[in-house]
Amino acid sequence: MLSVLRTIWMTLMHTFRKRDTVLYPEEKPYLPPRYRGRIVLTRDPDGAERCVACNLCSVACPVDCISVVKAEDESGRWYPETFRINFSRCIYCGYCEEACPTYAIQLTPDFEMGEFDRQNMVYEKSDLTISGVGKRPGYNFYRVAGMAVGGKDKGEAENEAAPIDVKTLLP
């Protein structure tokens, strides 16, 4: 019986507590930079798109919401012809970001993407691509990768030794 009275008293004392909730649309909550929200495709510092259409994100996605079609430009560089994310399926797990070898796909601290029409939740490449580098400034995949592409030959990448000629015995 006393415990009941104590409970009532403690609940009454909550009148003077600070509220735990915030008035959301007026008062935005703080979201940390690594918050997993809306997915974007970033560009490298030169302004070219980072995605190389390797499809690893698509494979990693547990709900299969990413669809990528590969294309190749005249310099031999891969790029996605279409890059489509169905956000009505996406669970914002961030596996695609982990899987991406070029830091192209990144999750951003933004969750306000409600739509009245479900079809509007399907984001195309033009909707996803941003003009910046996102969380990885200064990283350019083709400049560190050993692949010969668009004027850069093998061995010319950063921190890369010239390729070894396997057809000669000389050191």
Place this chain on the structure above:
Amino acid sequence: MEIAFYLAAIVAVAATARVISCANAVHALLYLIVSLLSVAIVFYTLGAPFAAALEVIVYAGAIMVLFVFVIMMLNLNQETVARERSWLAPRVWIGPGVLGVVLIGVLAVALASGGSMGNVDSTPLMAERIGMTMFGPYVLIVELAAFVLLGALVVAAHLGRDDRDVAEEKRVAAARGRRHPGGEQ
């Protein structure tokens, strides 16, 4: 007040007729409740508000609830309604009808020969006078009724007593308490 009296009386008679003729047991009970309520209004118009209030509280509010309670648990369905209806065939009405007519005849003769009829709008009979009467001239009947009620109480307590082993239950409760350490603090 007179209009209220006659209206309530008509409602009471009509509702009681439906209690008898209704095939669905719960509907019949609802008509009985309506009948009791209208009888309460009749009491009120006759200058007995205390009796009217008790009629509603005790009969309509408590006893009839228990009736409804029991009927609810009987799980009556469409078949029972049909059977009830077959029991209400015209030839079944003959016996009770004759008896009822005899009773009404006796009542009519008694009234016609000039019994005191009481009148609507008499002075209200309040709790004080009822108490004086009950514990004055009728004290023996009140005490006898109290005996009967006490007997019923004892029987109810006897039927509803708990035969479970208290020690065993305590042991079980203790074991349950051990499984949730800190649950009772």
Place this chain on the structure above:
Amino acid sequence: MFGFSTDTLIDFAFTAFETIAILLAVVIAAALLIWVERRLLGVWQDRYGPNRVGPFGILQVAADMIKIFFKEDWIPPFADKAVFVIAPAIIMFTTLMAFAVVPFTETIGVVDLNIGILFVLAMSSLGVYSVILAGWSSDNKYALLGGMRTAAQMISYEVFMGLSLLGVVLLAGSFDLRAIVESQAGMWNVIPQFPAFVIFFIAGIAEIHRAPFDLPEAEQELTAGYHTEYSGMKFGMFFVGEYLGIVLISCLTTVLFFGGWLGPILPGFVWFALKAGFFICFFVLLRAATVRPRYDQLMAFGWKILLPIALVNVAITGAVVVAMA
């Protein structure tokens, strides 16, 4: 018999106007309680509660009403239609009828019945039918279980409610609620009749089956109890009926134990509203703070604790009144 004089006609019109005004005010207060309760629960659970519609969210009631009016008013095909429709009306009717005898101030009040308390008890005991018939006519296991629990709970707690009021009646020497208020001019009944007040308040909570005694509609075990099958405005009537019950019990507690409109300086109506409002808030606080007892605990608490206290209270009060007389 029908020869009305102008005086009686004016009298009649005034009484009718007063009655309608009081009942409307009570119903509006009950509807506003929906908002008050949600805001207060918000305060006690460290959150805001409805605050979007209108200033401080006060128009939430209007929004809820519009929503509930436009919901489909569905009667299940397996239900007993007539009873199903009548059941929600009963609780509204009986609770509003009980307000007829509540004296709000010296002058405001629908009627002064010389059996005031008995009338309230009679109406609250008729209110049982609403729940029990709703439970039965829904033809649904959970609804029936809820209805049966209600029947047992309300009949039991009516006993303690009536017994606890006997002490007050003995002190005032009248069943008339106005006379009871006037008898408290020297001292509020809550002081000499404190056990009766506690029992009345607990029984009142059980009577209108509010938390923590809301076993008839225990969500966790009975989905929604007796109103599982109800929707639209019929559900709304149960809903408003419950809030009307809160207002009624608060008003009655004020009248019976806290001196009704009596109080210094402020006008009577303000005192009444303040006292009744305090108890309404306490009802909400109880809902925020307490947990629901088990069914057997509820019944054992009533019959093994409340009943003996109420009987002893009646006996002692009676002895004191006789000794003083």
